[in-house]
Amino acid sequence: MQPQKLVYTEDHLQLINRSFLYGDSVWVSFFVRNGQLIMAEESYFFLMASMRKMRLNIPLSYTLEFFQELFQKEVLGKGIQNGIIQLMAYRKQEDKPLPKSETAFYFEIEESNDILDIKGNIELDLIKEINVNANLLSNIRVHSAENIYAEIYAKENDLDDVILLNPNKKIARSIFGNLLFLQDNVIKIPKQTEGAYISPLMENFVTFVHKNKLAEIEEAEIIAFESQKAEEILRISDEKGVHAVSKIRNKSFENTRFAEMVTQWKNSFL
Known part of the structure; x- marks a missing residue:
């Protein structure tokens, strides 16, 4: 059907x-x-x-x-x-x-399928030609010429999404959502003051992880290189759902611990 x-x-x-x-x-x-x-x-x-x-x-x-x-x-x-x-x-x-x-x-x-499922793996890269602002309107979903440009760039380069930086060269978000970087027992998330989206879906997940002590949550200013140091990366998008990042440039990422956290989060709604 x-x-x-x-x-x-x-x-x-x-x-x-x-x-x-x-x-x-x-x-x-x-x-x-x-x-x-x-x-x-x-x-x-x-x-x-x-x-x-x-x-x-x-x-x-x-x-x-x-x-x-x-x-x-x-x-x-x-x-x-x-x-x-x-x-x-x-x-x-x-x-x-x-x-x-x-x-x-x-x-x-x-x-669609269950919106809380990890819907698959996506491949990203960094885009340097443009950046996104970090102001009152940067955190909500409004018309964004930067998103349109980046989406076309991604399709032309066989990517699923791209990492967008703010004018200070810190990670803000992707085209479609926010990025969560897991290293050791810490999940780093770009601050909203850096241009990250406000996301009810991500905030619900992060609150669940924090309350259940599955990892430490750290809102941070994240330089682009730190994306290569992460062990696992998750993209949470209010528009597209939850996806694991499998590759950025030449580095591949696992999806074991985030998968376990998402499964526990999903089960909490039963």
Whole structure:
């Protein structure tokens, strides 16, 4: 059976909107696992925070209960068991002054395997032609010309993703998510002040690892060379899920200890 793909738009969708014209929007993921919405509260609060950072008007109707009921009807009620809901909130194109423009949203979801599974191995490399900023908007998913450039670069070089640096030449993130570097008993994660994404999915995993004392968590400034010193690397993406990094340039990486941690994390949701 082919996986389902669902797309939802509000009744008053404008084809010519500010997201289309200017990239004036934010993306946030919600997660469906075994026919249930998981981490809904974390994703909802991230949506609210992202909208505030982009100075989008937040309608009073945009409550947690509103989105839970909407996803129950339009996603779970249509048989989706596992997948990532990609929701975009955007500003309409109207005659009103910009700060008063109304907000609308759109979302899509494609059915997949368990979103908490490690979905496979990916190959990365460092990109030096561009870097990403480390400011208020760097931590949320907004329009990013750097991501588009990097994604094309990756495809042209047979890579699955690339490591993006900030202007200080420290590791910020990848195109699609955050990178976790395991060495000995320490998991290093780039700081959000370095340009890393805020990620409800990664924060849930890191909190689980910390509470269960599976490894020490260290938010750090990480130079590019440190990626070669890691024993294992994990990419956690709110957009694409969890992947093990198998290779960066000529160095290959194992995926044993992260696999064990992810399995324990996954079982904690049962």
